[in-house]
Amino acid sequence: MALANFMDRASSAASRVLTNFKVSAFEERLGAQVIGVGFDSAAVKSREGALSLDLIIRLLTRLYPTIALRPLDPKAKDHVPALEHLAKSINPEIEFAKPRRAVTATVVVGSSLPRTKCPTFFIGSDGWQAKLSSRGPVGSGESRNPFGAGAASCFAAANVFRMVFGEQLEQGGLDDLIDLSMLTYAQGIPETSHDLDGVDIGDTHLVGLGAIGNGVVWALSRAAGLKGSLRLVDHEEIDLSNLQRYVLASQCHVGSLKVDLAHAALVDTALKVSTHRAKWDAYVNDRDNWSFERVAVALDNAPDRIAVQGALPKWIVNAWTQELDIGVSRHCFDDGRACLACLYLPHGKIKDEHEKMAEELRMPEAQQEIRNLLQTNASLDAGFIERVAKAFGITSEPLQEFVGHSIRSFHQRAICGGVVMRLTDGAEPVRAVVPMSFQSALAGIMLAADLVKHASGVLNMPTTSTRINLLRPLAAHLHDPMAKDTSGRCICTDQEFLAAYRRKYEVSRQN
Ligand SMILES: [Zn+2]
Secondary structure (H helix, E strand, C coil), X not given: CCCCCCHHHHHHHHHHHCCCCCHHHHHXXXXXXXXXXXXXXXXXXXXXXXXXXXXXXXXXXXXXXXXXXXXXXXXXXXHHHHHHHHHHHHCCCCEECCCCCCCCEEEEECCCCCCCCCCEEEEEEECCEEEEECCCCCCECCCCXXXXXXXXXXXXXXXXXXXXXXXXXXXXXXXXXXXXXXXXXXXXXXXXXXXXXXXXXXXXXXXXXXXXXXXXXXXXXXXCCCEEEEEEECCCECCHHHHHCCCCCCHHHCCCEHHHHHHHHCCCCCCEEEEECCCHHHHHHHCCCCCCCXXXXXXXXXXXXXXXXXXXCCCEEEEEECCCEEEEEEECCCCCCCCHHHHHCCCCCCCCHHHHHHHHCCCHHHHHHHHHHHHHCCCCCHHHHHHHHHHHCCCCHHHHHHCCCCHHHHHHHHHHCCHHHHHCCCCCCCCCCCCCHHHHHHHHHHHHHHHHHHHHCCCCCCCCEEEEECCCCCCCCCEECCXXXXXXXXXXXXXXXXXXXXXXXXXXXXX
16 A cells, blocks of 8 residues: 555644544555546546546545556547656555456546546536536636636545545535536526636735635636735645645755745746745834735634734735634625634633643643744754653654654644654544645635636625535535624724724725
8 A cells, every 4th residue: 555655744634633543444445545646538628527527536546555547539649648657756666556456436627528437526617617527527617717627526536435434424415416616606507608808917916825815826826817916824844744735846846935825836827926934023023014805715714814914905805714614714804804813813711832732742731841932943853752652652762763853843743743643543633724635726726716706806705704514515605704802801992993994995985
């Protein structure tokens, strides 16, 4: 079995959504799967079909160790080496199943019917429309709009996951038919225009280039015809465990900067891209101009999001992934609707980092010690590692590699990264939320879609937010009215902040 070298992270993600989770059973089930990807020459030749194919390979190869590439006509065969190359760049150990090997689930892009008997998800798109059917081919369009094509791949990967792990999911049935407009998030109503040519995103910031940011950049780099300026802000490097869900990342990117990966992906576009290796706060402090026309927020925590809202951008679009659902929210600050901070104001006492870490390391008595370790960034000694192992009732030997690491690195890799969970075979589940790759990717695609809609003046949503649960069949209604904070604590009810916002963008408002 050729599980990827970042599998512990994938187990962490799955442990949060699957009931009765055991690492061994999870890996065994993955090892028994042969996931087919069928495609014909029509798929390869159509712009949107090629995009769906690209993303479905990027998603499936991050989890399943065996893939069966199935060209459905002689001409499609020519495309196999490129897809194999892409798959291997993500998981070099991946196995490509021989033509006769039975396939357990298949995703088909194109207009051809494969001869398999296993559950099959036919995907395709028509511009903004994302399509999936369990009955027959849906075809792919010719537009330069990537949003339907990308979303369709996320829906397909989610369905494959629900098929493989259905018994461990509540209400995790399969989708029969999806025809979702990524323009309005309504189903079954075809869009007439898909054109993005010449859409100017103005002066846009993309903050955070983690898993959601990767989805955003995947989509923007494939949305032909966009122009304007895109400023990428992120301070981190790519870690091996990030490969579990960063759709743009391959093995060769480990250790490089997240902003550089994104920049490289965008190099063939007409966008003017700049990179800023910094956290948002530091970036804003260093900048002379405090006017932010459009900010796309792909951050993963509440305080950083509140900090972005505090800088009073003219308009914000924000995406999130939670255990079950993902979504996107849009904010003006001065329109009477919820601002971004409204959604992320802390309720009750928020635990400090050292308190949370002491709890997660099962060493509540060591709070003060952990606080010191965090402040001084000191190296952990063998004694400390020994105590953690004892607290979890596991042998300390596999944790010895962390001697000399900082406590943050140890916590990130051993606890969030799933090392301790593997040693306890899932008896000690990971507490941090680690989304599945198809969840983060779709959140990013929605973020990019709403950004482009706003820039082209076609964003017209009845609610602040749109929410999708990919661990269940797609719901009929995705609009999610999020209320403005009413406690009076949010900056959007503060007259000084409102006045500053209006001054900044010269919003005239009649009272
Ligand atoms: Zn607010």
